[in-house]
Amino acid sequence: MVRFENVGMRYGPGPEVLRDVTFVLEAGSFTFLTGPSGAGKSTLLKLMFLAEPPSRGLVNLFGNDLATTKRSAFAALRRRIGVVFQDFRLLDHLSAFDNVALPLRLAGGKPDDYTQDVEELLGWVGLGDRMHAKPPTLSGGEQQRVAIARAVVARPDLLLADEPTGNVDAEIGQRLIRLFGELNRLGTTVLIATHDRSLIENARAREIRLVDGRLVEMRAGRT
């Protein structure tokens, strides 16, 4: 599903943020990415959701070597990835409903086809009565749930989440993790970057850790 080999990454002439990162995410796996702030977790995620090209090394996504894949094919690869951004990145002028429906719309879906699914998902994350609200009127936790719903609504092949439970209480956090688990059982490969140790311990999943830009295998989990 995802394979990194000796990947290095630096921004401009600065020092390397990632050094010789090598790992594999098997299809259908559930993995936590941990590490202190500034260790390079967000940069690693950016490489995985094709926001940046690596400075060196090999990145293989869905069987495609990105160095030799045509840029015109990237859009289709990106549509197979759901991303929960740490800063949510919701569109403020669209309602919660339209934000969640965006991936389906980008895939060419019609409102009649996806309206029920989107409403059900919003209800599941506890926003059934807030679907017409615009993001600026939602709390941080509500915005985070909208961002998560948007990331999972199209049942992506790969789900990448950057601190997805950082702004919600423990109960909602567990519920969101169950949502990720459910998606994982349906076949989605999940990678969650988090600081939340309780989340990691409860899930008993594989953990990989970034320290000073280098990746360390911490724990093998269930696959």
Add this chain to the structure above:
Amino acid sequence: MSAPIRKRGRILPREAGAAPLDVVIGVMAFLAALALGASLVADRAAEGWRAGLSGRLTVQVLPPEHGAPNPALAQETAAALDVLRSTDGVVHADEISQEETLKLVEPWLGSGAVIADLPLPRLIDATLVPGARIDLAALTQRLKQAAPDSVLDDHSHWIARLKGVADAVIWSAYGILALIAIATASAIAFATRAGLEAHHDIVSLLHQMGARAGFIARAFEWHYFISALFAASVGGALAAAFFVAAGGLESVGIEPVPFLPPLSLQPAELGWLIVVPLGSAFIAWATARLSVLAALRRIY
């Protein structure tokens, strides 16, 4: 459960600061419609001049430039008339009366006793069979034999000059239209770049989520298409009103200038002005699309 949502929100928010661009497009469209209208007026005038002068011949029997009047001028005129009337292809030939001749020069020389004393040529107007091919060299020779002071004019030189003037006006108008199109495209390209900058977060997110370049470009191109269509329609309508008002100048006592065509447009010609808002909207659509696609190619 709330009512199902069927209408999709706009990918781009409505821009609050687009009014200056609309004004620029509106003014450009107004000027473009004026240029287009001018080309139509010139084209109609040229056609009118051509239709009025082709198929006609004029013979002048010239008075002497100096000295006493030629007493044989009337006989020469009559002889020239006989030659014309006996020529194959001439339907009709008649002398233009002294009063009519004076009217012809009145716009330039005025009227009065002094003008009446001027040595004006005697004029003969001849009408030809439509499509008739007359040997002008032979006719000139016959006229010279019958009336030595006669000069034959088939108006071809005059028609060519009028056509040249009309063509110059028409091509100048096309040139102005091209310049306006370039200026409009430049303004739209600039606005699109500013729009991309202003909506960078949205464009970047859509790109990140796997939106096709065409999907993102559509959000921009339709925005500018609608905006330009509306603004250019207003500009075009104002220009149309100008041409309609120009047609009513005589009714308020402003006389037309001799030999210059009226500035008004006929109803069918006014219909051509719709090309301006449609063209502006197309330019806006194409420019916005190309600008966005070029910008997206620069993103990883």
